[in-house]
Amino acid sequence: MSRRHAAVRRSPRAHWLLFLLVLSALAASLVLEGWTTHQVDAARTRIPCSRPIPRQADTGRPVLRFGPHGVRTASMPPGTVALTFDGGPDPTWTPRILGLLHRHHVHATFFVYGRQVARYPALARRIVREGHELGSYTYTGGDLGAASAPRARLELSLTRTALAGAAGVSTRLLRLPHTTAADTLCGPEWTAAGQAAREGYLIVAADATTRRPEQGAVTQYSQTDLGYREARAVLRDHRVARFTTVGAGLGASSVVGPVTGVRHAQGVGLIGAQRLGHFLAAAMAWGLAATGVLGLLRLLMLTLLARVHVRRQHSCRPGAPGPRPVRDPVTVLVPAYNEEAGIASTLGSLLASTHTDLQIIVIDDGSTDSTAAIAEAIGDPRVTVIRQPNAGKPRALNAGLARARHDIVVMVDADTVFEPEALGRLLQPLADPHVGAVSGNTKVGNRQTLLGRWQHLEYVIGFNLDRRMLEILQCMPTVPGAIGAFRRHALLGIGGISDETLAEDTDLTMALWRAGWRVVYAESAVAWTEVPDTLGQLWRQRYRWCYGTLQSMWKHRRAVVESGPAGRFGRRALSYLALFQVVLPLCAPMADVVALYGVVFRTPAEAVAVWLCFVAAQLLSAGYALRLDRERLGALWVLPLQMFVYRQLMYLVVIQSVVTALMGSRLRWHSMERSGTADPYLAGEPPHPRTPAQVPAR
Incomplete structure (x- = not known):
């Protein structure tokens, strides 16, 4: 072969564009996995409240609507309990909770993490298919009051995208992580709640545990063993006339609806990226x-x-005959x-x-x-x-x-x-x-x-x-x-x-x-x-x-x-x-x-x-x-x-x-x-x- 005139069937330089594109996609997926799995900013912990919520919102009711004329609050009708579950979807406890609800012919509202929806989209689809309601619990569960404005917007938009890709739905229901009753939405949380409301969200807290079920209530359980046992006890409470979802209890059927094909495609892409990032993280561990x-x-x-x-x-002995x-x-x-x-x-x-x-x-x-x-x-x-x-x-x-x-x-x-x-x-x-x-x-x-x-x-x-x-x-x-x-x-x-x-x-x-x-x-x-x-x-x-x-x-x-x-x-x-x-x-x-x-x-x-x-x-x-x-x-x-x-x-x-x-x-x-x-x-x-x-x- 001539050094100067060798034949080349295909130039290897063309491979670099594909390599850079693939490398960029892998890097983006890995960054997404790192951010969602190992939170790296101040949103990991909640900032202590410095001031209470406004008086007009401090009514004890768990649902807050922000409008041009201030904040209005709402609660469930008497005798009605809206069961809500925070976190997940979890491959262990979400199916058990869904089975419990199915046996009692009850529907509930699941406030889910966007990252978990991307990781377990089949569970999100099952929740919707069995007649339950989905709400946003942000993408990573970070404290929106402690997060920067771009981080807060990203938490909400990524969750919307994940739900669109996994279950084909869009939700207006939001529960802020690290909050329980409405009065816990104080200080920076109140600012974050207002920002989310301006993006079209209905803020859902929970009633105090002292509120009697016959008065109507929004309950709050985690998707864990404890939450499962607490929900099972409430479902056996004969004082409750009706169990329902948050949207149905408010008479607002439009809080959860279908999405367009474009939004669904974007969600499928996000789920793919999240899965790829999770695979890469595991592959890195094995590769290392x-x-x-x-x-x-x-x-x-x-x-x-x-x-x-x-x-x-040096093994030859001195004076020993060697090869010529x-x-x-x-x-x-x-x-x-x-x-x-x-x-x-x-x-x-x-x-x-x-x-x-x-x-x-x-x-x-x-x-x-x-x-x-x-x-x-x-x-x-x-x-x-x-x-x-x-x-x-x-x-x-x-x-x-x-x-x-x-x-x-x-x-x-x-x-x-x-x-x-x-x-x-x-x-x-x-x-x-x-x-x-x-x-x-x-x-x-x-x-x-x-x-x-x-x-x-x-x-x-x-x-x-x-x-x-x-x-x-x-x-x-x-x-x-x-x-x-x-x-x-x-x-x-x-x-x-x-x-x-x-x-x-x-x-x-x-x-x-x-x-x-x-x-x-x-x-x-x-x-x-x-x-x-x-x-x-x-x-x-x-x-x-x-x-x-x-x-x-x-x-x-x-x-x-x-x-x-x-x-x-x-x-x-x-x-x-x-x-x-x-x-x-x-x-x-x-x-x-x-x-x-x-x-x-x-x-x-x-x-x-x-x-x-x-x-x-x-x-x-x-x-x-x-x-x-x-x-x-x-x-x-x-x-x-x-x-x-x-x-x-x-x-x-x-x-x-x-x-x-x-x-x-x-x-x-x-x-x-x-x-x-x-x-x-x-x-x-x-x-x-x-x-x-x-x-x-x-």
Whole structure:
């Protein structure tokens, strides 16, 4: 595939509009769920009364009508009791109360929460279907006297919408939460009652418990066990001539009526959003648990198996015979496309290697800059330059492989700078005839910026620590293109380097495992590479890596059911990649969302404590990885900052890669702009001393 002219069946950028729309809908649903489930303003508690209700309303009657000429009050006729139930609908007690009323052939008024109506719309429909009356108890049960004016209006309008969607009705009946008799509508509650009345509501309080039923009364019960027992006792009271609803007792049949189709559709949308928010909140809890378990499992595996790897490396007794040193001649393949900034440093570091029996082949893949000219100007007979039209990295490597004279082939990116001993150390595992490929230890050279330091930590923790563990498990899925050694006949045995995926190094490594070869890690073979220095370049690089890895996993999926070492590799490697490089990144944003949700809607201290524990675990793992790689622990200070930007970027990369793969799109090759800063010695912070003669020339 050409880097510049790859075919694209569908542009992945078009997915972002859909992604943003879906994300906005999910965020709105989650905010609605958080607000209704965990109230976050002053409306949670009632403000004490500062003044009594007006004298004209203080008649002891429970129903208040606000009009242009003041307030009028009303009550039930003598011998008539209007049963009212506050709260719910509740899946436990509402059906029991409805059954009780049905057995006594009585209708009642249910003042319900809008959020509960949205959560249990079938119960709201049952209340209406069985002839009962619905009233508003606000959406969340917040105190309207303590709420702001916008919050109060929202409480009422959302309840109207929920009732329209669930039961297809609109109600003018309102009972203010935290109130009983009319005289409790004092202070701020009176102001809230007046505002609600101006929106068309009839304010319904309750009669005092001392009022005798034969005088006519509006009773008030909660939808609980206590309310059920109190209502049952009243229904058995023979002093009551008639039980009715509030509207029927007032002779006002129009207090509850049907709604238009538009209002019903709006209500259905609100119910859907509330359900989605409730589902998301539950999913977040499960997602956080899954993320935590997977994350801790990975950290535990990394730490324990890396320790096993270290012990295995030092398990040989002093003086015990070991495998013969590998000093065979080596062919180094350096594919290059517009690499003029770093090609001289790469070739200089290879020529300065302590392993001198080299054939270095630079394959200029149609560069438009002076890459080939710089390589040719090196003037060392060990360096050969091949020019070819731009055809992509896999074809460039195959062109070099065809010209290789030696059985050991080392593949190197054109921005990689080798330590003097790296090449010799990279070859030593090939003393084992079962080893077909060896991965070196790639380090970040341009780590002077914050973005570079973040990638430095990722390389040490996410790549090199991983490779120690994966070598122990015998399932390392990738030999990086920056530094890797191969047996030439092993490469030819699998047909060379395939261009069927965008992650040719992963594809190649998996193919070697399936052909029966082992792949190991040489942590002492250190090479320095240049990483992207802008977020845009980083995004393009990681997007290609991730998408290519998904392609390779799909291409080699049959390894899972194969037998022998190939099947063992497939089951371990593909499971590991699926869990920790696909599922975990897809679930990991849950941790951030839960933390934000907890800060806004729950207990901020609890959310911060969970986040700090997560950071502490990351710091311990990172510190251990830096120690194993003999790196300075001072780099740890950027790790907490990494979690606010870098981690989210990597999550989005995985999300877009998965979406792109599912939709069948294909990606272009993206070339990174090089600045020639891969050499840490030229950058000013060498980790190990190097003599002046060993500094690669530019």
